[in-house]
Amino acid sequence: MTILGIDIGGSGVKGAPVDTARGELLDERFRVPTPQPADVDSVVDAVAEVAAKFDGFDSVGVTFPGVVVDGVTRTAANVHKSWIDAPAARLFSERLGKPVTVLNDADAAGAAEVAFGAGHDQSGLIMMVTLGTGIGTALFLDGVLLPNTELGHLEIDGKDAELIASDRVREAKDLSWEEFASRVSKYLRHVEMLLSPRLFIIGGGVSKKSDKYFPLLEVNTPVVAATLLNNAGIIGAAVSAQQATTGHGQHPGSIPVDATAPGSPVAAAAHTVNSGEAR
Template identity: 70%
Template sequence: MVILGIDIGGSGVKGAPVDPVRGELLDERYRVPTPQPSDVSAVVEAVAEVASRFPGYDRVGLTFPGVVVDGVIRTAANVDRSWLAADARALFAQRLGRPVAVLNDADAAGVAEVAFGAGREQAGLAVMLTFGTGIGSALFLDGVLMPNTEFGHLELGGVDAEVRASDRAREQEDLSWERWAQRVQQYLRHLEMLLSPQLFIIGGGVSKKADRYFPLIDIRTPMVPAALLNNAGIIGAAVTAAQAAGHTGPLTVDAAHAGAYPG
């Protein structure tokens, strides 16, 4: 069975076939820019363009930058609002002609990291955070995903945390690593107070520069950079689709909740 993973982001849509047992890409990933405006029809066609580069796939796992409940989009902070209440699993399954599973993008990245990366075999409570356009989050208890957390929208300094501590905030405000690390530290300490986790896994593009800011952050909880970097969403989406097909490998997400399209 060939599983295709596709990661829908605020700036790009990228995908590749995945080995869901080893957590590895089977081909070089293909990327297209996220359409602007990122309305339903335009994004569906962008996904179809990515999928067309990899013929012969049996199932598709898709990430989406918002809350996904039973395949239906509930929030759309960084894409067009036409996605609100859209049945993404039905739309993509109809266009691609394959069974589809859909889940939140940070959840997908976390699934991959817990199955194959920095969170593998981590007991207790682990929190995956992706710092990018916003702050995505994924919560795991003994390796099992608690889906659709939105910890990037916790209040910090009177605004959503991601307004102050995302990587976009660092770039837009031209913050030094030291000043940005102070904001990230404040945010992580707030999460520590709320959750008392055993581990923070830090993902997103900025995780590649962990050496620039990790030493500047003083918190109690161990903190590690994501191991799978920008492939995590693709891999986690494919793992979710594999579970929907009854796969028994190292999977950590409820396929029914992810909105696996039957077939």
């Protein structure tokens, strides 16, 4: 079975076929800019454009930058409001003609890191933080995903946290790495106070530049860069789709994410729709 992973971000929609046993891309990823405005029809078109670059895949995993429940997108902080309560899994499946699994983007990235990357074999509470257009978060307790946490919207100094410490804000305000590290530290310390995690895994596009600001972070919890970097969402989406398609990953609650364990699904709150299902 060949699985295609597609990651919808605030600035780009990118995808590639994935080796779901090893957590590796099987081909060079293809990326198109996220449409502006990122309404339902335009984003479905962009996902279809990415999928058209690859042949022979059996099912598709798609990440979405918001809350996803049973294949329906419930929030839309960094995309068009037309996505609120949109039947995303059905829409993508109808367009691509394949079974499609949809899940939150940070949940997918975190699941990939816990299965194959920086969070593998880590016990206790682990938090994945993606710094990009916004701030995405995923929580894992002993390898079990608690889906759709959306802790990037915590209030810091009277503002939404992602309006203070996202990579988009760093670029828009032309922040120095010292200034950016100070803002990220403030956010992470707030999370420390609330949750006392054992490990922060930092992903998103800015994870490639971790050497610029990690040494400047002032937090008590260990902080590591996502080892899968900006491919984590693609990989997590594909592994989720593979396990959902084979009969796993449908449980509505929290699900173990050890992809190496037989029968252990990678993502929670992921829902697969077959192109042949009733509309």
